[in-house]
Amino acid sequence: MAYMSRLSAALAVVVVASASSICAEEIAPLKIGLMLPYKGVYAVPSEGIDRGFQVAIAEYGGKVAGRRIEIIRADDELTPNVGVQQFNRLVQLEKVDLVAGVVSSSVGIAVSGLADKAQMPLVLANTFADEITAKFCSPYVARTSFSANGFLYNSGKYWASHGIRTAVIMGPDYSAGHSFLGAFKRGFEDGGGKVVQEIWTPFQKTKDWAAALTQASNSGAQIIYSFYAGAEAVQVVKQHADFGLRDKLPLVGDHWVYDKLNWGALGELMVGPKFVTTYLPTVKTEANEKLVARYRQMFKQDPEVNAELGYDNGKAIMLTLEKLGGRMPADKSQFMTTMRGLVFDAPRGKIRFNASNSALLEKVYVVQFAKDAAGEPVPQYVDEFAGADDLPGCTKSF
């Protein structure tokens, strides 16, 4: 009898212990490492991405299938070596379930190699360089934004068919700069235009564009086509205006050259030039209105292109986790297969993924800033065209 009661007591302990371990598993939050260059040249866009990401998580009440989502932030300092260290910290020390974010393509290339070896899902937010989901592709790496070719190939064709015959391309001398402007050049020249000069400025190391602008103004081209972002974009746009080139040789670019987040620094210089963008905050779709409402509520301002990219990043992760019932599968490549199968309406348009886990761009807008009644800049719709496909190059099968 005493034996039986002892046995039942022991059984009770076992049952309680296993029940509590189940509870503990239910309660243990799902950890997402969010790696962005929070300081330095890309500090301002990173803040936007971070906020958009938060909005996506908040949309689900910070939970998926009853499991709390915890964001652990890391700063990669735009440097591959630091990115590698931070990636290791997130994976080994913080024990995250997946890593999201990453802006710089160089950092993206470095950490996707690690993610591939460690079989750790890496969901890239920006990292537009074509080769990330081509030459350096991995079954453990996805990108929720778009490739440089997807964005700018048709942009090149667009300008070539709108009266521009000659252009100078000017951009930062690193992978993203080459990818973006390379895509523009291919599209522009396929459309009948001619790139008369290419100017590459050292990335993160220049504050003076005088030499580059002088070269450009001597080239005799009709426009400068540029890719710059963050602090560098502010300096380029300002110095271009200081050189008095705004009418003679307009600086055409994308939504990072004329980033709404730089409004404070650029002011009136933003009003006027036409540029291409992937996101129009005034678009009347359900997905966009949801984002705008929540973003206003959380941050007392309107979302812009970087916030939208951060939102897409978070949203794709949440949708995937929802499909998986809030659990990371033991074989983490299943997480990626599930994500690749997603088709969803994002504020920028419909998002679907290609065979190498790269999200595609449904459309690109041509816009122009105008001031609204309150003196705030609002992008005005000018035109739109479809995004192009990614460049091939992924030789792995997954």
Next chain:
Amino acid sequence: MSTEATIVGAVSERAAADPVKQSQRVARAVIVAPVLMVLALPWISTPYLTILAIEIMIAGVFASGINLLVGTTGLVSLGQAMFLGLGGYGIGIGASVLGLPLWISVPATLALIGVLAVGIGAVCTRTRGVEFLLITLAFSQLFYGAAIKLRLTNGSDGMSGIPRPDLSFLGLNSDNPMVFYYYVLAVTVLAVAVVWRVVESPFGSVLAAIRENERRAVAMGYSVDRYKIGAFVLASIACGVAGILQAQYTYFINPDSMSWQLSGEGVLMVIIGGATAVTGPLIGAAVFVLVKQGLSVLTTEYMMFFGIFFMLVVAFFRGGIVGAVQSLFEKKS
């Protein structure tokens, strides 16, 4: 058998009675304990600490190489990262472009670095002081610029998929952090031992003589230039070894590995640790990596606090941390 035991017992008793012997035993314990800890580390610590230890060892090899110039010979170089980068690029090109196995590409890379260092060293060591610092900086920027432009190595994208050693004949996979730890440990011990032998050798004594008083070394009939080039070459090869390990650790190499900031960090490690032969650079590397990691977990503005930390070390620890500990013991005794 029993007599032997008594003899051993007597010896150990005598040793216990003899204060000199006892201090030797303490010294031995001081050495043996960390050695055991280093050997057992992957088993007794977390995977993250193992990875930090790998980073420390790689930084330690790099700092040891720099110290051969800075500490031993008295030549402050701000360009040693070029050899770090060349090490990584060497095996990267070997694997991706030429398809060579590591047992060929590693010796070939180190040999090339050695030859290159003879040339660069011959130019640089004609100068001293600030001029030496600047000319090494200029050379490293030259290679940095070339690495950014070179399409063969993907320019600023860098090369990924750098191979780690194939240890399958031992039934081991070096992708496993624990296995890689022992590989890095073995290479580190070998590299540091070589540096230590060099410093302790007659050759090293001449280097120290050059540091203390170059004219006197010349007057004694030493061909000072050759010794300086020799030191430069050995230091560069050590940095190249660190570069190979670094590239294998991250599976990746890009031009950032040749940046002057990285050269500067190496010199910082030597200053923090102290310019002694073996312990200084290793302790400097450990403190550098740990403080930087520790601070970066606490705050994103860690560089500011790291700067303050560095100033405190320079202000209060003359001769770095090792120097401070040594002077503490000297005061006691």
